Amino acid sequence: MARRPQDVTEAELAVLQLLWDRECATVRELMDELYPEGGSSPYATVQKLLERLEAKGCVRRDRESWPHTFRPNVGRDELIGRRLQSTADQLCDGSLQPLITHLVQNKKLSARDRNSLRELLDELDSRSRRKKK
Structure with missing residues (x-):
């Protein structure tokens, strides 16, 4: 089953969790946290993950600063709600009760x-x- 465009992958979620904790970060700062061993490939990976998250509306980029900084554009609670409702839709005919x-x-x-x-x-x-009153 194909993912809906707004769904967040596990790799994207790891980036979002860092942004929720830090409030904002550059590609390099996120790379240092996610890939402490460094290298050019992890930098490109984090950059691509941020581009995808930006396209999904989950992060926003501050293009005024250099290097660009990224901030979460979706809250943790909002994403939890979306994921739980998606799971309920798929497994429980939309009911959260089960x-x-x-x-x-x-x-x-x-x-x-x-x-x-x-x-x-x-x-x-x-x-x-x-x-009811």
């Missing part, structure tokens, strides 16, 4: 995670009740 159930039942949730989940559900219930 994914959530699987994660809750099969992964060890910390007390903090359980409390956060309860608070989120309580907030959603509260919003739902307010809308």
Whole structure:
């Protein structure tokens, strides 16, 4: 099955994760993190990954500075949401419920995670009740 154009590959995701952590970086800075052994081929690889991410609207390039710097144009939460919905569409006819159930039942949730989940559900219930009034 072909990927949709906005899908992010694992290699592109590695670049995005660095940009989320750093906020902005040059090709060289990203290359140094991803390929500490250096070389010209890794530089071209990172440059190509950034070009693809830019074409997908996931990063933006500051052409005013030299060397150009890149910033994330999509947030981590937004990408998580897109990927989860895509997985739900492919595996669960669009429903997130089976994914959530699987994660809750099969992964060890910390007390903090359980409390956060309860608070989120309580907030959603509260919003739902307010809308019905």
